[in-house]
Amino acid sequence: MRILLISTNTEELISKVYPVGLWCVADYLIKRNHTVKTYVFQNEKNNYSNLKKTILEFKPELIGFSIRNIDNISMERPRLLLETDKETVAYCRNYFKGSIVLGGAGYSIFPDEILEYLKADYGISGFNLSYLNELIKKLSKHDQNFKIPNLRIRNSPEAKNVMIKLKDARDLNIPSPIHFEEENISKNDTLIPIFSHLGCPMDCIYCTTKHLEGLKIIPVDHDRIIQSIRNYNEAGYSNFKFIDGVFNFPKNNCNKLCRRIIDERINIRYECTVYPWKVDEETVQLLAESGCSSVTLSLESGSDPILKSLNKKYTKRDVRQASQLISRYGINQNGFLLFGSPGENSNTVKESLDFAETLNFTSLSLGIGIRIYPHTRLYNIALEEGVITENESLLKPRFYISKSITESDIAYIHRKAEANSRCRMMQ
Numbered sequence: 001m002r003i004l005l006i007s008t009n010t011e012e013l014i015s016k017v018y019p020v021g022l023w024c025v026a027d028y029l030i031k032r033n034h035t036v037k038t039y040v041f042q043n044e045k046n047n048y049s050n051l052k053k054t055i056l057e058f059k060p061e062l063i064g065f066s067i068r069n070i071d072n073i074s075m076e077r078p079r080l081l082l083e084t085d086k087e088t089v090a091y092c093r094n095y096f097k098g099s100i101v102l103g104g105a106g107y108s109i110f111p112d113e114i115l116e117y118l119k120a121d122y123g124i125s126g127f128n129l130s131y132l133n134e135l136i137k138k139l140s141k142h143d144q145n146f147k148i149p150n151l152r153i154r155n156s157p158e159a160k161n162v163m164i165k166l167k168d169a170r171d172l173n174i175p176s177p178i179h180f181e182e183e184n185i186s187k188n189d190t191l192i193p194i195f196s197h198l199g200c201p202m203d204c205i206y207c208t209t210k211h212l213e214g215l216k217i218i219p220v221d222h223d224r225i226i227q228s229i230r231n232y233n234e235a236g237y238s239n240f241k242f243i244d245g246v247f248n249f250p251k252n253n254c255n256k257l258c259r260r261i262i263d264e265r266i267n268i269r270y271e272c273t274v275y276p277w278k279v280d281e282e283t284v285q286l287l288a289e290s291g292c293s294s295v296t297l298s299l300e301s302g303s304d305p306i307l308k309s310l311n312k313k314y315t316k317r318d319v320r321q322a323s324q325l326i327s328r329y330g331i332n333q334n335g336f337l338l339f340g341s342p343g344e345n346s347n348t349v350k351e352s353l354d355f356a357e358t359l360n361f362t363s364l365s366l367g368i369g370i371r372i373y374p375h376t377r378l379y380n381i382a383l384e385e386g387v388i389t390e391n392e393s394l395l396k397p398r399f400y401i402s403k404s405i406t407e408s409d410i411a412y413i414h415r416k417a418e419a420n421s422r423c424r425m426m427q
């Protein structure tokens with residue numbers, strides 16, 4: 001089948017992000033003998049007229065949209081990023097009469113609502129692309145018997161099933177470097193994103209990872225990771241970002257991967273996220289020796305009762321210990337504080353900011369209000385406290401902020417961010 005895959009994401013929030021999800025889908029479909037073309041808005045100056053030309057010349061039989069982002073998760077300046085996808089789906093319909101299928105991380109959080117909002121035909125949630133392949137086979141045979149896991153069909157009462165997660169990371173694709181080369185993406189400063197595992201057992205109350213990836217860690221085979229890094233190295237890329245929610249858990253998996261990178265003299269500089277719990281010198285030393293130049297130290301709060309209310313396993317003491325070790329090994333550390341959690345008040349806000357100032361952060365990002373997602377504990381708290389109602393759509397972002405947080409607390413956070421050049425507000 002001739003398939004056109006579209007990514008409309010042009011955001012540069014936090015950093016430039018390449019459409020790796022879309023490229024995984026492309027690689028997967030090409031291996032199954034489909035003819036695939038990708039259309040990436042980031043690289044198209046005159047988006048719509050080029051898109052029209054692409055549709056008319058390529059003549060796709062199916063169009064797929066990779067929906068990575070829903071919104072910018074900013075309570076103070078919210079933007080619904082899906083609007084561009086909605087416009088683009090409608091635009092495609094002018095020149096294309098076939099089916100439009102959605103997928104991607106953002107899509108998988110709100111499958112029914114996004115399908116309806118964008119007025120697409122089908123959606124496949126999750127990471128398992130074999131379900132997409134099943135759909136394509138059925139569509140090409142005009143077989144209407146759509147009993148496919150994770151499939152949603154717009155205007156169809158069936159297929160409202162629970163998302164089946166990937167059970168085996170062998171089915172998780174790492175995109176080929178060819179896509180970065182084809183798009184002429186800079187070799188010096190681009191971070192190539194790689195998962196070292198799926199899943200996170202930490203179960204923080206606001207996080208969607210449990211829903212998207214599961215609580216169980218599913219490691220990606222180290223041979224595959226090393227081979228992918230080598231492929232990227234050969235293509236001239238040597239900066240990477242391990243995009244796991246927490247890179248340092250499970251400790252054995254992290255240490256083993258670092259040791260392989262060191263032993264095999266792999267040329268790599270990378271960033272990763274460190275969860276500041278049970279961080280010991282052995283791991284930090286291995287991180288440094290294997291090329292880790294910068295970590296996101298997920299801190300979220302500098303107040304122990306608030307950390308507890310977020311279901312963090314660590315305390316301030318653990319954070320300080322991890323931060324000191326990371327500094328000792330010369331690794332940059334970027335912190336993040338989230339304000340407005342259940343139980344937060346003026347005192348805990350000040351306590352958090354004071355605590356963060358005592359740590360050796362290269363940068364500190366501050367966020368106010370927590371995005372409420374379905375399938376999370378924060379959702380239930382927000383429901384119980386009457387912040388949201390049961391049938392309310394959360395697609396247009398809703399945020400939780402403790403009722404004890406005042407306007408003057410918010411102004412205080414902004415003043416602190418302005419006064420410190422290492423600090424910035426999340427947008």
Ligand code: B12
Pocket residue numbers: 009010011012013014015016017018020021022024025064065066067068069070071072073074101102103104105106123124126127128129132172173191192193207208209212213241243245426427
């Ligand atoms: C790593 C990451 C980042 C890194 C990216 C680093 C980098 N250089 O790439 C950083 C920290 C920079 C980042 C920033 C942001 N992120 Co982010 N990020 C992630 C994370 C953890 C992984 C994304 C990723 O690269 N996955 C790897 C690829 C291969 O997977 P994938 O895209 O999901 O694709 C797979 C499937 O979804 C599927 N698929 C993809 N497309 C399609 C299409 C079809 C048709 C089908 C069938 C299937 C399919 O197949 C692929 C292979 O299995 C996700 C959460 C998660 N667990 O997925 C959040 C996530 C995508 N981010 C999110 C957000 C909000 C943001 C920011 C807006 C935050 C902010 N305010 O700044 C920015 C936006 C940046 C941008 N420019 O777009 C949200 C999006 C939901 C939402 N509310 O919008 C997520 C889901 C996290 C969350 N729950 O809040 N992010």
Ligand code: SF4
Pocket residue numbers: 200201202203204207208209210244245246275298
């Ligand atoms: S540690 Fe990170 S990825 Fe894991 S549950 Fe908490 S916020 Fe989500």
